[in-house]
Amino acid sequence: MRAPRRVVELAAMPPLARTYVKGLSTSAVAMMAPRRPVGPDEVPAVDLLVRDVAADVERLTAYQHLVGEPAGDLLPAGFVHVLAFPLQTALMIRQDFPLPLLGMVHLANRVEQRRPVPLGSLLDVQVGARDLRAHRAGTTVDLVGEVRVDGETVWTGVSTYLARGVRLAGGTAPAAERRAAWTPPTPTGEWRLPADVGRRYAAVSGDRNPIHTSSLAAKAFGFPRTIAHGMYTAARALADVGPAARGEAYRWDVEFAAPVLIPGTAAVRVSPGEHGHEFVAWNARKGKKHLEGRVTPLG
């Protein structure tokens, strides 16, 4: 039997810098220790909650400029994700969280922006871990966030992360889907990601995972050089879809396939699809997909 889920309220957002140091050390220890399988019920039965979170205007502006959002007084859906992110991290460094934080791969992200969130709103941000699942390369977990203003849910987000090489006890990974050969479409644009984009997104998002800022750290995790934050690329795609096409309430789904190395260039197609706008970014030289997703107005 699972213990009932409990909500632990924190007085303020935990500072991410210290969280990472802790995450780094516990992950390092975890990486040394022999890997034991994780039980399917081992996610902490705890949601973390911080009330009355307010956006900082300077940070908001820097975020909007960086990802190409109009610098209006509504918080972009990706910025709300950024506001909730410290709670994701705080959960993942808890002693009872079964997967190591560092080296975790962001596989997918689903956000529902249900109502516009104006600057100055006081946000109640709640995050919990859910649903350990077996994956052919390890174990995945969903970090589920909910943001409320005056008791009304305005934003929900589900971030799916993969801990590579961690086996889920009793779990069977779904067979790897046979990937149909993918032919890149005609691009509508190009993202040129300068060398400092990892540092700049780290500064506005607080996500200071060193694989985005230090090529040494990136190499330690098996990348040839630093990689762009997935949520930075997803946020650029959302901005490319633009306010006219997405409206004020929308779903923003993204699946990450392969990271974008920085500095680097990605070909992009953002175009009207069946239920909204679709986007895909890829490496034009190798014909390899970086990410794809869609933005669907909620009607």
Place this chain on the structure above:
Amino acid sequence: MAAPRTTTPAPGVPAAGLRRAVVVGGNRIPFARAGGPYVRASNLDMLGAALDGLVARFGLAGERIGEVAAGAVLKHSKDFNLAREAVLGSPLSPETPAYDLQQACATGLETVVGLSNKIRLGQIESGIAGGVDSTSDAPIVVSDALRRILLDMSRAKTPQQRVATAMRIRPRHLAPSAPTTGEPRTGLSMGEHQALTTAAWKITREAQDEIALASHHNLAAAYEAGFFDDLLTPYRGLTRDANLRADTSLEKLGSLKPVFGKSLDTPPTMTAGNSTPLSDGASTVLLASDAWAAERGLPVLATVVDAEAGAVDFVHGRDGLLMAGAHAVPRLLARNGLTLQDFDLYEIHEAFAATVLCNLAAWESDEFCRERLGLPGALGSIDRSRLNVHGSSLAAGHPFAATGGRIVATLAKALAAKGPGSRGLISVCAAGGHGVVAILEAA
């Protein structure tokens, strides 16, 4: 509540009862290639030179013109009053007001449209429209990071604060940024955008080179015939457009290597020969009411009949970046009760040879005209012997904001030569997915 005194014409119907706005003439300086004879000339210098020539040609010294409108695409922030400064440096009355306008490559044509409308409404009797651009003297700015630090320094209250702020400067902040022809929202250059459209409409290399060849031959022939004698003032030793290659041939154009669209699946077709070069230059157009021109014994070449602006969603690939004219022209035709074939001359700005061909192909496409324009069928093709008959941007060069003035003055003179009632269509594409189109008629 009182009933409104005025009646608004139904949308899509040309306003009745307005008087005419006419093109009296134009003057430009020859267009130079970037880094050529105008390398040290600023936008203000070149616009002033073109304006001085216009004033001299039409005896406007000391004249208070109703309004001058001009603009530049690549513009220094110090030139916020470019048009007014050009007036103050000219023999025109210093009591001539002026305003700046900027709509990328449509800037020049839009100044003509705006001033014509003021004349038609009776707000002004005369106007000078103009445009200028220098890619040689383009503004270069410091990086955003350095700019923020410098601005913070200027706001510092104590020397200590200033020093502390200055300490934030890092070597990587010092790289300057020059303007590019890249679209901010897609990151693609204009050439790469056109390459996508070129491929989508399956425009061949040969067809593009033929457009380029015709442009050079037509412009050279016009110079030989003395057509530009009263449209142009020499400047800095240049008497003809420096980009003009009178002796070019299909063989020469065919030998050039493609420069755009090299990463697409289809073979690249766009070269330096069938794309416009970066250029420096300026142009002006004198507009007036019939009465103002008659009082001064000035000629009237053509009427500015009507104009339409368009824009396309190139960001999401719905249309090509430079295809707004394909949408704006049919709206303009419908409002004026005309068909695409009702014109004696066509001026389609040659940003790239392929731009012209893609727009023509769109109008010839039954599918495009039905599905995208909502028309019963294709607009049809045009008589190519009426297209850009005095050369266009591929041969003359394309100093962005100066192109509209070049086209309007050239077309007005050509229509006047053809005789009363002859009609011309202008289409100018521009960055941002813009297009501005206009109808001129011999006065």
